[in-house]
Structures are given as C-alpha cells and as structure tokens.
Amino acid sequence: MSKRDYYEVLDVPKDADAKVLKKAFRKLAMQYHPDRNPDDPEAEAKFKEVGEAYEVLSDDQKRAVYDRHGHQGLKGQGYNPGFQDMGDIFSHFGDIFGDIFGGGGGRRGGGRGGPRRGADLEYRMVLDFMEAIHGVDKEIEVPMNNWCGTCEGSGAKAGSEPKTCSTCGGRGEVIQQQMFLRIRTACPNCGGKGKVVSDPCGDCHGRGKKQTTERWTVKVPAGVDTGMQIRDRGKGELGDKEAPRGDLYVSIQVRRHEFFKRDGMDIMCQVPMSYAQACLGGEIKVPTVYGDESVTVPRGTPSGKVFTLAGKGVKGVHGRGQGDQHVQVVVQVPKKMTEEEEELVRQLGQLSDGQVADKEKPLWERWMDKLHGN
Ligand SMILES: [Zn+2]
Ligand SMILES: [Zn+2]
Structure with a gap:
C-alpha cells in the first residue's frame, strides 16, 4: 500500500x-x-x-x-x-491529548491509568559557531534515574518480594482524622508505595531506582541557534515496564565567533580594504563559513559599504532555505608608513585639496599658524 x-x-x-x-x-x-x-x-x-x-x-x-x-x-x-497501537499514540502525544480531553493522559502518558512513561529530561548543549552552522553528531552523557536492573525496580533482593504494607493495607495512603476533617495523606510507613521491602536489593538499597549515565548521540541539524530545542524521543528516563521512555530535550547554546556574527539565517562580517582598493577598485578575499570567496569592489567604494554574498548564510534548520552573507568593507588607515609611502600620500593630499599637515609641525603649531593667519 x-x-x-x-x-x-x-x-x-x-x-x-x-x-x-x-x-x-x-x-x-x-x-x-x-x-x-x-x-x-x-x-x-x-x-x-x-x-x-x-x-x-x-x-x-x-x-x-x-x-x-x-x-x-x-x-x-x-x-x-x-504506531502499532493506540496506546503508543497517547503516550507520544500525551501533552496534546491531555489538554484536548481534559487530562487523564498528560505527561505521565500511557493513556488511561496505564504504565507510567519515563520522565522527560533536559540537557544543555553548548556548540561552537561552526558546529551550529554545519550540524554535528554530538555524543553526550546524560545522568538519569533509571530503574535498577538487578531488582527490576522492585527494590527487593533477588528471591524476596516486597510485602504489602501493613499500615495502609497496600493502598499507599492513610486517612487521618483532624478535628472535623478527614485528610488523606501518603502512608508514612511505605512512603505511598503500598509495599515495603524487608530485604533490600544491594544494588539500589531498596529504592528500585539507580543513578546511571546514558551515552547518547544527538544528531544536531545544520542551522540550529541559541534558544532552540531538539526533542529526542525515547532518550529520557526509563518508564514502567511496557511504557515508553521519556524524551530528551536538548537546549542549544551557540558560542560566539571572533569573525562571523549571525542574525537568524544571515551571517555578517567585516573585512579590511586598503585606501587604494577603495579608490581604484579590486578583488578582496572574503572568508565564508563554506570557504573563501572573492568580492569585486568597484572603483570609488566608500568605507562601510556592504556587499551581499547570496546563499552563503546559514541553512534553514528544517532543511529548507538558506541565508546570505553580508560583508562590510572598512578602509584601513595605516598607523605606520614608510618614508616613501608617506611622501606619496602627501603628494596625493596636496593634489586633492592642499590641506595636509606639514611633515614636522605638530598639531599645536599648526593651530597657532592658523590663528596667526600663516
Ligand atoms: Zn535494585
Ligand atoms: Zn503503607
């Protein structure tokens, strides 16, 4: 079919x-x-x-x-x-059915009073800028409380069985009379479990659960960004027998990059351009997250001008669309020049407007000159 x-x-x-x-x-x-x-x-x-x-x-x-x-x-x-059966659907989408049908399912899932599904867990994952751009398979270790394998969650030593609690008769709760009120509370003897373990399992000390660490590989898709969450089904805590595991929610945080900045699916960067390039035009090498590209700068490009490299931005996290890279060219003004360079710049300055400081005179002298009309 x-x-x-x-x-x-x-x-x-x-x-x-x-x-x-x-x-x-x-x-x-x-x-x-x-x-x-x-x-x-x-x-x-x-x-x-x-x-x-x-x-x-x-x-x-x-x-x-x-x-x-x-x-x-x-x-x-x-x-x-x-899904093989309906119960599966209820446990998967417990949250949604929970609020459609007014509870009964919810996070605990399992449909109606069925076995309890494992708890959901959150994991905070910090990614390098490039890992977020290109996607990555990350191996992580997640600490979780899981059922003890030795006693299969009963808490009782092999060969022994938990006994029905004599205080509450196995109901897990007791009714206390206080003045005129009858209050139901968890049974103090068994802690609400309805059973007591007289011969505890050595592995979990009778708790039935154990702190364990699971190693998972999380497939991080290309394009994730800080604040996004990846839901990895069935990688949370173990639930009751026959019940599904909980889910793992991986919260993403992306480190800054020293050169690239990100704005949604677009990437921004600044590259230097020499004064000569700004005047005469030329090719400028621009790094992108996918390798170097060259940008042709036309004659007379002002400092601060932004060029766009279409399709060199971040891929859409759902596998659709891609952003652009915006490159801002900034004219580099040299702090040190050789004698020859200085001479050429001086000539250029005199050619264009004549208002260039003399080589030797410091600023205050020039200022004095101006005051006295020299
Ligand atoms: Zn155990
Ligand atoms: Zn009890």
Missing part, C-alpha cells in the same frame, strides 16, 4: 510551522479519536495515519529527511515512523 504524503494527511502547506501543524493535528485527532468513533476500524486507521504524519513533521530532523527524501528516506535513516 502506498503511503500518503504527510502534508496531505494533515492538510497543511509544506512550510507549515509548529503551531499550524499542532492545530491541524489536534483537529484531525479530535475527529478520528477512538472515544468518538468506538469500534470504527476506519477511524482508527485514520487516527494512526494522522499520528504518524504528525510524529514525523513535528520532529525537525525527521521532517528534514522526509522533505528531502520522502518515506523511503526515513526508512533509509533508520526511522520507522508509525
């Missing part, structure tokens, strides 16, 4: 931004939602199709691959979009 175009599925234009996508997805998800279409396999198929389209298009990296190479491209890159 041939797959439909994702943009067509969501009925959005190719350049739809995140807001438009989310809105379109919400609308269609409401329409085909299983709560509204019980036992309707056609609606279920539509619901899955819409979920898959949104999964890809809402992910910058996958969208870029899809835009360039289509469905085959995604497969080629090892992405396998789509």
Whole structure:
C-alpha cells in the first residue's frame, strides 16, 4: 500500500510551522479519536495515519529527511515512523491529548491509568559557531534515574518480594482524622508505595531506582541557534515496564565567533580594504563559513559599504532555505608608513585639496599658524 504524503494527511502547506501543524493535528485527532468513533476500524486507521504524519513533521530532523527524501528516506535513516497501537499514540502525544480531553493522559502518558512513561529530561548543549552552522553528531552523557536492573525496580533482593504494607493495607495512603476533617495523606510507613521491602536489593538499597549515565548521540541539524530545542524521543528516563521512555530535550547554546556574527539565517562580517582598493577598485578575499570567496569592489567604494554574498548564510534548520552573507568593507588607515609611502600620500593630499599637515609641525603649531593667519 502506498503511503500518503504527510502534508496531505494533515492538510497543511509544506512550510507549515509548529503551531499550524499542532492545530491541524489536534483537529484531525479530535475527529478520528477512538472515544468518538468506538469500534470504527476506519477511524482508527485514520487516527494512526494522522499520528504518524504528525510524529514525523513535528520532529525537525525527521521532517528534514522526509522533505528531502520522502518515506523511503526515513526508512533509509533508520526511522520507522508509525504506531502499532493506540496506546503508543497517547503516550507520544500525551501533552496534546491531555489538554484536548481534559487530562487523564498528560505527561505521565500511557493513556488511561496505564504504565507510567519515563520522565522527560533536559540537557544543555553548548556548540561552537561552526558546529551550529554545519550540524554535528554530538555524543553526550546524560545522568538519569533509571530503574535498577538487578531488582527490576522492585527494590527487593533477588528471591524476596516486597510485602504489602501493613499500615495502609497496600493502598499507599492513610486517612487521618483532624478535628472535623478527614485528610488523606501518603502512608508514612511505605512512603505511598503500598509495599515495603524487608530485604533490600544491594544494588539500589531498596529504592528500585539507580543513578546511571546514558551515552547518547544527538544528531544536531545544520542551522540550529541559541534558544532552540531538539526533542529526542525515547532518550529520557526509563518508564514502567511496557511504557515508553521519556524524551530528551536538548537546549542549544551557540558560542560566539571572533569573525562571523549571525542574525537568524544571515551571517555578517567585516573585512579590511586598503585606501587604494577603495579608490581604484579590486578583488578582496572574503572568508565564508563554506570557504573563501572573492568580492569585486568597484572603483570609488566608500568605507562601510556592504556587499551581499547570496546563499552563503546559514541553512534553514528544517532543511529548507538558506541565508546570505553580508560583508562590510572598512578602509584601513595605516598607523605606520614608510618614508616613501608617506611622501606619496602627501603628494596625493596636496593634489586633492592642499590641506595636509606639514611633515614636522605638530598639531599645536599648526593651530597657532592658523590663528596667526600663516
Ligand atoms: Zn535494585
Ligand atoms: Zn503503607
């Protein structure tokens, strides 16, 4: 069966931004939602199709691959979009369904009271200017709390089982009578878990969780900038058994560059130009982030003039579009000159307006001369 175009599925234009996508997805998800279409396999198929389209298009990296190479491209890159069952969709887009259907899902995901999905994590990544421009695969280490593998999260030593808490009878909460109020609080004996571990697992000391470090490779697309966030699905903390992992949100910060400055997708820089070049014109070598280019400066170019190198800016982070590089030429005024140079400049000055300081006389003397009409 041939797959439909994702943009067509969501009925959005190719350049739809995140807001438009989310809105379109919400609308269609409401329409085909299983709560509204019980036992309707056609609606279920539509619901899955819409979920898959949104999964890809809402992910910058996958969208870029899809835009360039289509469905085959995604497969080629090892992405396998789509959902086997509805619970998957709920846990992926818990946030969105959470606010459509008034909670029940939310970040905890897993649909309705199912196993809890792992926590989302944030990672701050600092990139060099060029890494952000060209994109980079970054290996990172993310500290996280994960279920203890030894006891599989129960906290009990192998061969023993956690026992039902006798204080709360396994409910995890107790009711306290205070004056006229009955207050529910977490059970002080088991801490709300409903079970107590009498023979704790040596690895996690009965907590059921352990501080671990995961090594992930984050694919940073070309064109990212400070303040952007990459969402890496399934790279957060482990959830309950059968529940998906949380997501990793990678927040980007880009270091400054000593020569280039960035303004969105455009790049700015300043290059020096000699006085002779400004007068007579010539070729100036200009570095770009993609290598050196040469700019032809016409005769009579004033200092501060800006030239634009089209298409030498930053690539769009979604794989579309590219900015320009703006080059400002600045006339260099030499602080030191050879005798010969000085003589030539002096002659030039006298030729053009005659108002050149004499070689020996310092400023105050010239000033005095002027005062006395010399
Ligand atoms: Zn353990
Ligand atoms: Zn208890």
